[in-house]
Every structure is written in structure tokens, then in C-alpha cells.
Amino acid sequence: MAILLNNITRFSFPSLSPIKASPLTPPLSISCSISSNNNNINPHNNESSPNPKKKLSEQSSWEAKDSEGNDYLYKLGKEADNMNIAVGARAGVIDPLFAGNFLGKDSDIVFDYRQKVTRSFEYLQGDYYIAPVFMAMCHIVKNYIAHLLNVKVPLILGIWGGKGQGKSFQTELIFQAMGIEPVIMSAGELESERAGEPGKLIRERYRTASQVVQNQGKMSCLMINDIDAGLGRFGNTQMTVNNQIVVGTLMNLSDNPTRVSIGQDWRESDITNRIPIIFTGNDFSTIYAPLIRDGRMEKFYWQPNLEDILNIVHRMYEKDGITKDEVGSIVKTFPNQALDFYGALRSRTYDRSISKWIDDIGGVENLCNKLLKRRKDKELPVFTPPEQTVEALLESGYSLLREQQLIMETKLSKEYMKNIDD
Template structure:
């Protein structure tokens, strides 16, 4: 088959495309072995391509001086221009990956596979591979989280049932709400996209709302493209958008709350700024939020149709089982853990984790003396000579007596903070 000649007027003859022959309304273009049907115009290919900023004989204005593209989509718009305007992923999300971008443009400057943001996109979800070992998961907690995730994944099968998109887990400080949720994610094979309250404020108006929608769509892409269960989790929601005392509600607080409400009402239609397309349907993604006091949140956000609430207050059996999981590697029995829990009642779960950390203090001080004392810390920790190794740190084995002794010192510090109230002493002359 004879090919047509390359246009002599092209500034890059080796990049110019062969002129197309006359065709019907639809032609087939080959891209690296893939045949894609494209709606084409009926303009004759015998006409010379119009240059950028000029009008061809067909009356169309060229979008590029170097482009010979004359195809229109089914709506009559320029095909490439519409794709670029609607797409939410830019060139940097592809990079110069060999086999995807033409070899002429790959080069060797950044390497054959210079995907600029590949590592960031890979780290968008959490896998919790660091959670090694057997940890206790409270049955009530597991049932609530698992039921919420499953209900949202099969919401289209549940007729005449309003499934809340958001699960709000709230309760006292340090009760292990986030950690229990992460353990459930690991057990169920869920790879969530996680946000914190610190990301709900920005110097740019509307940025937190856009970030929430972007993370929501990222979790949806994990479901659709990787075939893995995912969800969006926001930690300490009340700290980010709650009202405390006379604190002021900012524009970003309002937009973040409004975005969550809109997601709960329209979980499959989410825009991050691109033009709407009828085919752009987002997979329904369950949302899980944690907090300490949901009464500080905007009331319409936490209504029953949008958010299902779960108050987490572990009982004595739950606390003993969870704390025993913390100390199981230290060889403490369930009876010894029970004695520790009974010695310090009404304490949060993070208190018992602090006991274990406090027992390391003396061993660390002895290790500092072993490497040369406090004066040598900078030299030994940061400026060691090549090949110089630090002495091995041998962690101590916590005993029941040492843990109880550390517990009393922590309780004493708690009582001192509550009884001193030094801020009142500082401010008493200003009253």
C-alpha cells in the first residue's frame, strides 16, 4: 500500500503524521498495536493542514501549528482538546515511562523509567505491614466496622434501605479507636486512604474540601483498578472541624463539612474540578471518622441518614485482653496484666502503653553512659566514623513490680498537672 508524502511545511518532518486518505465518519487509528475507533470528520485529506492560529479551508481554527489533527468527537468538539480539558491526571502522573511515551521523547536524562510521582501514588494507601504479631480486636468494634464496610459495598443490592456513608467512632481519649480500626483493616485486607485533622485547614480557601474529594476518588480508583477493598479514614475529625468554646468557624471548616455532607448524599458523583462527564461514575467508598466529642460537629453532618455513630468504651475484659497483647512478648501472664489494670483503674489504654515505655528509661541511660556519656551523644549518634558501630542496646524485660512502680509515677504526674493549673497563676494579675 503506497503511503502519502509528509507535508513539507512541517517544522519537524520526522514527527509529522502521514496525511489521511478520504474516509467515512469513522476511521481506526493504531496506537502501539491497539486499534481505537475514533469519530472523524469528512474533510478531504488532500487539503493542506492549516497552521496554528489560522483557519483552514474548512473554516476551523487550528489549535497547534504542528498538529495535523482534524478529528472531532461525537459532540463535535476537538477530540484531543476535550480529553486534555476533562482529564484529572496530568503528564506528570505518567512521566517518561518507556513503552508508554514515544521512545523519541524518553531520552536518557532522567532514565528510561522516570515516573516523577510514582512513589507518591504508591504510598497513597496504607497496608499496615508493620503490625506483626497477634493483637486483640474487640468483637463489638470488629462487628461495627466490618458491617459498615460491607453494607456500603453492597448498598446497590439493599432495596429501600438508606445506608449511611460515614461511620463515626467516638469515645474517650487514648482508648485505641484508631489502632483497633487499623487492626481490623489488616484482618480484612482493606487498604484505606488516611487523613488527619491537620489537613482540614489551609491558607488557601477550598483546599481541604478538594483534598477530601481527591482522597475519596483515590480510594475509589484502588477499588476499581486494583480490585482491593479500600475506604477513606479521617482521624480526629472533631479537632479539625469541631466548635470549641468561642473558636471561630473558618471558610475551610465550612467547606470541609459541606464536602462530607455532599459525599454522603452523592457518593458516586465526585468532582475535583474537571468537567463533568456522564461516564464519570465513582465507586461508592465507605468513610470512617474518629473523634472524642461529636457534639462539637455541625449537627446536619452527624444526622442518622449520613453518619452512623459508634461509642467506644472498652470494658474490663477488653482492656485486659488489649494490654496483654502489648506485653505478650515480655512474657507477662493474663493474671499479671489483670493486677496492673486493677492497680490503675479508670485509665485510658495509652496509659498502659506508657508504662512499658517508662521501664526503658533506666536501660537507655545506662546505654548512654556505655557509649561515652551525654557529652559524646552528638559525635556517637550523628558523626560516627565509617565502619564504627554503636554498642548493641539490649532492651530490658519489664517486670510486674517495675511496671506498677512506673504507673504510680505517671499517676503522680497526672495529679500534679490537674492540681497546679499554672496557667491561672500566670493570668491572675490580668483578671
């Protein structure tokens, strides 16, 4: 303590006399450099060099360069949409120590969310009839073995025909039978207020189908329903920029099915799996002709014959106890009807049973409370499906037929506009 006090008393703050070193004061060392550029000093060997090389541990990630000398993080950001981040905490892919059990052995939540655009067919319960002449199965198989065939295989299959003939439903039955997990789009997605969005969406959906093949080991395809409603030209309808981009995108996919860009720079390693494309529509003559040429699109006109109609409708009514002969009498009673007409017959027979069920739960006044606001422990009355008979089906058929005739015979638009010239 005495030494410390002596050291303190030696300081004279008002004066500028030099400070004397004490035994407790470390010696002050000052190093000077002759060079005026301090950036050339290498602290490791005290030698100056024009381009000092830092140790890896001292480098910032912002200074890292790739093998070509480009900024690594900038290039990584540009390619972020192509990075395979679908691994997650998948058991067997990363170390079990890091996977843990709190999220389960396979907890790739992000990948499941990203794949919601695919379609599964759990709702197709029962035994349905698939027409042997339906070409979707053959087209899909040909595209998956295209590298083994010595022929030109069109990427696109266009299934067209009359309204309500089961084009989409037959295709979905084939998807279910083959275990395919497709990406399905509709004509409403082929237009947008932003130019280029529908074309980019098609390329993204195509690449998503390719990821299903690569990451899940399942077959997939891209299906666009009612494409003529989105791309067809009817009368004096206007061709938009998005229509042109969509047509160009589909033509490019058919010509280069393994090189699909969604805006990033091309990379030699970015090879997409060949994914078959299926269109459905009613009139392909309204679509841009170069898109539907034989080299790009394989056409299939679907018009079920009488045998196909009998088999399809019989499978539809088989669980109701309707025999094939009874189905034949129904089809003969309502000839020249689409397949969806016979499906509507069965749906119309439920109307009376549903009306009775509404009365059983308290009427239309209490319908909202009973259906949406009821307590979970209070169950609704059991709905009893109606017993299907030929008479009930015929009655429903005549009702639907009257509605069709009223639409064709009653032109309400003329009734509304009859006084316009007065």
C-alpha cells in the same frame, strides 16, 4: 565548459535586455489564477471549492476536532487530571518490545509516587486483640455490598469515645486483618490559608482511594482522625469558609458517593467507586448536626469494658512474659485509666535502659556524632531491652499517676497571672 562560458558571456548586467534561454536553462513556467482568492485552490484536483477538505496526513493536531466539533487538544487539556496515565511500562499491558528490561517488568514509578497517600501497616508486628463489638469491619463490608442490599447504607461511620481508648489503633488493626490500604487524613488538613483547598483535598483523597480499588484490586477507605478537632465548635470559636466547605463536601460525598468532582466538567463515564468513610473523635456533639444525622453517618460509641481492656493489655504484654492474672492486678491497681495509660507503662520502663545505653556510647556529649555522623562500618552498641516485671510496671504506673495529679492540681496559669490585678 565552452558552452557554459558562452552562456555567461551572453548576459549583459547593465542592460535590461531579455535573457535568452540556453540548453541548460530549464523553461520558466508561470501559472495565473483568475480568482483573487488563492485559498480556494485545491492542489490535488486543481478545482476550487469553498471548503476544501485536507487529507488526514496534512492536518495539524491543532486543527483536529472531536466528534462534537470541539477543539480536541483544548478538551484534552481540560480533562488531563482525569486521564488514566497509571499504566506506565506495566508488563502485559503494553507490548513487551516497548516495556524493555532496563526498568524492570513493572516500572510504573509515577503511579507508585502518586499513591504515597495510602497507608500500609507493616509496623504492626505481632498478635493484637480486636474487640468483637468494634463496628468498623461491618461498616466497610456493608458499603462494598451496598448494591446488593435493599437498605439505606450510610457512607460514613463515626467512632467516638473517651481519649486514648484505642479508636484509631483498633481500626488500623482491622485494616491490616482485612488487607485494606486506606487513605488516612488528620484534622490538621481541614484548614488552609486558601479557601476551598481542604474540600478539594478530601475529594482528591476520596478519588485516590477509588483508584486503589480500580487499579490495584485492593479494598480501600477514607479515614479522618480527630475530626471534631478540625470541625467542632468549642466555646466562641469561629466558623471559617473552609469549615463550611469541608462540611458541605462530606455531606455531598455521603449523598453522591459515586459522582465526585475535583473541578473538571462532569462526564457521564466518570463513575467513582463507592468508598466507605470513617471518622474518629471524642465529642461529635460539637459537629454540624446535619452531617451526623442517621442517614449520612452511622455512630458507634467505643468504650471498652473490663474484658476488652484485659485482653488488649494482655496481648500488649504477652511477649514480655506477663501473664493475664498479672495484667489483671495491674489494671485493678490503676482503675479508670485509658488504654494508652497501660501502653505508657511499658514505654516508661525503657527510660533507665536508654540512659544506660547513652552512657555506653560515650555520653550525651558524643551523642550526635555517634548517632548521625558515625561511619557505616562502625556499629552502635547493642541496646538490651529491660526485663519487664510487675514491680517495674507498677513503679512506672505510680510515676505516671503523679504526673496526672500534678497537672490537675497545679494551675500554673493562675500562678503566672496572680499579680495581674495588683
